[in-house]
Amino acid sequence: MASSSSLTLSQALLARAISHHGSNPSSDRVSLSSLTIPSFSGLKSSSSTSSPASRLPRRRTTRRAVRAAAVETLDKTTETSLVEKSINTIRFLAVDAVEKANSGHPGLPMGCAPMGHILYDEVMRYNPKNPYWFNRDRFVLSAGHGCMLQYALLHLAGYDSVKEEDLNQFRQWGSRTPGHPENFETPGIEVTTDSNFVEMFGKFDSCYCLGPLGQGIANAVGLALAEKHLAARYNKPDNEIVDHYTYAILGDGCQMEGISNEVCSLAGHWGLGKLIAFYDDNHISIDGDTEIAFTENVGQRFESLGWHVIWVKNGNTGYDEIRAAIKEAKAVKDKPTLIKVTTTIGFGSPNKANSYSVHGSALGAKEVDATRKNLGWPYEPFHVPEDVKQHWSRHTPDGAALEAEWNAKFAEYEKKYSEEAAELKSIISGELPAGWEKALPTYTPESPADATRNLSQQNLNALAKVLPGLLGGSADLASSNMTLLKMFGDFQKDTPEERNVRFGVREHGMGAICNGIALHCPGLIPYCATFFVFTDYMRAAIRISALCEARVIYVMTHDSIGLGEDGPTHQPIEHLASFRAMPNILMLRPADGNETAGAYKVAILNKKRPSILALSRQKLPQLAGTSIEGVEKGGYIVSDNSSGNKPDVILIGTGSELEIAAKAAEELRKEGKAVRVVSFVSWELFDEQSDAYKESVLPAAVSARVSIEAGSTFGWEKIVGNNGKAIGINRFGASAPAGKIYKEFGLTAEAVIAAAKELL
């Protein structure tokens, strides 16, 4: 982003997003010229005072004035009749869109429209013309199926990403209003590119609503953690530059999922006071009344988790109750708040409200008419009444003013605290500091043998010094996963400025919280850790990382039977294959120190892909021929005594088995064979190389290929070919010392040699 220094930070982010639109004019609706916000320069690295932003008053009173208009209508400055009209507008936008698509979930938007209206119209601070504004309040619709609520709110609020034609295209091919919205880092990207998973989705950077239940509230916890952490690190007594709330709406489904209990237990533990979650208590899930499977006392549970709990008994029309609850929640600063809002699902539908039939299906023309009559709604589908439109229109100037005020504040901050400002700026922008990669440790064959989990810790500690946004931790295995950053303490309720996060034994929540951290701003780089086999506990969160392009680094140790005695429940077998098959994620299995450093380099540089590092428990030698550059290519030649790209046989290994392949090669060479050893650290990266490069590593003419990997051979046919041999493990593991299992399972240099000889 060479241009970022001549633009404000907000604009730079927007411009970067827009730069991806080139080849798809239809989605290029946002342009700098169409922005109605003033041209700020608060974030210019020069301290020019003649820029437009500097003309804005910077005193605290201004901020209050802006908030009075945009925010503090909590004091009911709007006529209730207009509020109701706005709420019904939201309801009917949802009803009409689902009806037109003949598919979708009208029930939640109809029931949650009041809280939605109050949040977006009266409470939240955002700038509709710049969804990237750093200090915006975050909103997460954890019950993602109710996304028409969000689309309707964004539409009313003036977001360019949801115009009337987008609502019309709900759930259609290529529309920006898909059935369960996803949040990516760019505002709508072209339909197909080569090496990347991409899709033209709606762009809602100010909101995060994810279909799979429970993920959203976990993301919200991650967002709130990020805010608390950055505020603690960068706020000054005279300048609280990081200061926003995180709101979420979750439903009964989210509450039933175990992940929500995991993350809410952590949120309580961490005292995330600026997290405010609305629980849409509508008593209906897909299979009917929640009575059939969900009779626990949710409020009491949240109290046990350390939350402040408020019950709004009339969520349908009790607007003042909702407003009062939010005020109370904001007043409680040391605990997150759950506002249980009892609503009627499908409110307004005379025959379907309060029934499961309104959850996930269109109402049908007849019931839509009946609902229009019932709520006194004379308008055509998708109509927004003029007074409602007029009322919401203020959010565009107000949002611009909020951002301008903040930019001015940042300019002051920068003047006074230039070092902190530079660091925070890099976190906000995601720009990596120049030369960061020089911090990566390198190794020679003479360096001591070590487990890649230890080498990983060396990398993490080296990188934490140069990457201010790197933070993370383990699911209660820090001392096994080797993930502690030694120069930092624990992120805790009273020490939120620290960077070691203690997730407890909550893998699923850990992954999803990291997604929230990564999505908070481009320069936060969360990592998280457990044993590789326990990716099974967090797979849904990992898939969401891949789907929403969140750069989360998964530090997965104990990556094979090499962990030994803990036995088959702890020994991954199919896991490498299972992630190689997953789109948009890098599965890396480094063999030694250089490859571990290479894996970290790749993980950091892939800003739109999560990475999984599979690391050994056991010691491994530093091999000759490994390199960071090699890792960047995914597969590369580690050693070779052939000429003319015509080895007799190619031996391929990954991770801890590369050593075995190298040993076998040595033996075979002693017998006069021309043997190439290839490290296949990442299949995805190798796939992305040129055909010429691939041919240079795996020449088509050489069909004598043997692979060795302590995992399922599933998929290896692609690499070794029909005539090759894949040595691996296609059964569960065993409990014994590692060396013994390797031998018993036939993962030995002898087996590689024998296989090679059979093919020669």
Next chain:
Amino acid sequence: MASSSSLTLSQALLARAISHHGSNPSSDRVSLSSLTIPSFSGLKSSSSTSSPASRLPRRRTTRRAVRAAAVETLDKTTETSLVEKSINTIRFLAVDAVEKANSGHPGLPMGCAPMGHILYDEVMRYNPKNPYWFNRDRFVLSAGHGCMLQYALLHLAGYDSVKEEDLNQFRQWGSRTPGHPENFETPGIEVTTDSNFVEMFGKFDSCYCLGPLGQGIANAVGLALAEKHLAARYNKPDNEIVDHYTYAILGDGCQMEGISNEVCSLAGHWGLGKLIAFYDDNHISIDGDTEIAFTENVGQRFESLGWHVIWVKNGNTGYDEIRAAIKEAKAVKDKPTLIKVTTTIGFGSPNKANSYSVHGSALGAKEVDATRKNLGWPYEPFHVPEDVKQHWSRHTPDGAALEAEWNAKFAEYEKKYSEEAAELKSIISGELPAGWEKALPTYTPESPADATRNLSQQNLNALAKVLPGLLGGSADLASSNMTLLKMFGDFQKDTPEERNVRFGVREHGMGAICNGIALHCPGLIPYCATFFVFTDYMRAAIRISALCEARVIYVMTHDSIGLGEDGPTHQPIEHLASFRAMPNILMLRPADGNETAGAYKVAILNKKRPSILALSRQKLPQLAGTSIEGVEKGGYIVSDNSSGNKPDVILIGTGSELEIAAKAAEELRKEGKAVRVVSFVSWELFDEQSDAYKESVLPAAVSARVSIEAGSTFGWEKIVGNNGKAIGINRFGASAPAGKIYKEFGLTAEAVIAAAKELL
């Protein structure tokens, strides 16, 4: 089991287990002749009254007498000094075994020895010489890393599976005391067979301790559900033939995992009064004091979930407190009970108790000595003092008497309620009723097109009539997964005899509960359902099904982009590949009615493998050439116009894409090509066929092969070969009507035809 009618049911089960030992004499330690239990015949289908069992008094008084000895020492008939000696024996067996292995977890056994002693010596009803006795109390060590506690208890109780030499072999290759124990259906199987994952593990059918945290308490909920269900179906006012408790010990780690909240919410909802869980509240997890990540109020949370909660404040020496808590728990019949027992991890170790260092490492010789001194333990490693041995020895005769009494009771039951007895017997033994498979529906190409999820429901409803042990449900998607058994109501607190289980939105808990149900007795066949993509939420439980050979049927609908509008968060891509790579599980993707019936046949017949059925949301035609028999072979020819096993091209499809392959074949044949269409419904089953059969379906000489499947192509190289072409999806999906996505993604007959022509 032709022989079962001439043996008692218990003996038949033992004999069946033993029959697997033939080729491995060393593990054949259990034999009928060595049994000290009397030879019962209570379960003979003839109503002979002269059998040995009938000689046992059958009056309730006898049962009481037996219980007085085996169970009701809750009234402290044992000297406290002997109790303490027994508890220290347990502690030192654990300490010594971990020390010898130089690996393991001594902390939990040292802290939990008192509750372990009281449970196994004073409370639980079991027969050590027949771990298969149906009516035994079940015990689950959810904190599976503490398995030496269990091994020590089984050893003292007289189980043949844990002799002193087994304790000596803790965590060693081929031992029956692996690092995290697993429970299989047979008592130790030979080391390697061909097509199956097998390992020589300890056999603990009376206990279930599984390493991955949280799984165990979920299994316990499944076991308690099974008991409540069977009791409700079969108990009579004069004969409560099903009547046992389920006990579990869970630790802080289990409590943190979301799955435990899911299943405990259900246990409370279902009112599982005979589930009693001990929470080992020791304040230590691997990373240190639980204060760093776990500060919620667990007792209050369980109250909110509908549990009865008791706190034993002195779990180290408060034996009477523990006893009183168990009495109280048993008195509460409508709620499960959590007994929070505050213990000191590593109790007795003077320098390491109450620290994380005692959790997962050997104490070290010096500290072992210090602990011996501290607890006044003068004995050699692995020594069981004579008076302790003597004290525990009564469990062998008492256990035999308990079983004899129950067998007699069953004989009475059988006389009076022959029909129910026969049904219950089949559930206990796992024998399938003769001709059950005739219930499977069949279809012709003229049968109406239908979604395989609907065809699945036809199968489930047909099978429920002939398989009394079939029960299950969905994670709040019953009406989408089509899993309701129409002739039954809901399994609920007050209707536990019903067979539709409502799991709520709790996929992970659902899978693990089904594991518990499947492990309760061989004739229970649980099924569970959600969208295929949400296997990501329950993958850890599915892997445990595979690992412990639990026949769970996973009914996974909406199995591809074919689900349409719900979009990429709901569209599986990599899931087929990810399960094909997992050991010991069948991944089945049927194409139509006959294949769906075939998939169910296979799933029912594979008693030691779970099955996943991937089913379509969308309608599919009934194809010519599909068959149940074909499915049993995994891959088979659906249509062919070639001769001499030499087609020009082979088109391979699975599930909803088999139709596309068939259409493409029709077109190609019109152009004079010899085209074979192969359905590849299960890779695992095809792999198990003879080479000759494989060659007859996929002749090596025919390299022109095209596969089509709406999922990742990862792994398909194995089937289509280096020269073939795999059509699939290697990116995330999209939100739009299904037909549109298929077309946009190139999953069409035209694409198959084009690929075929390129290869011809």
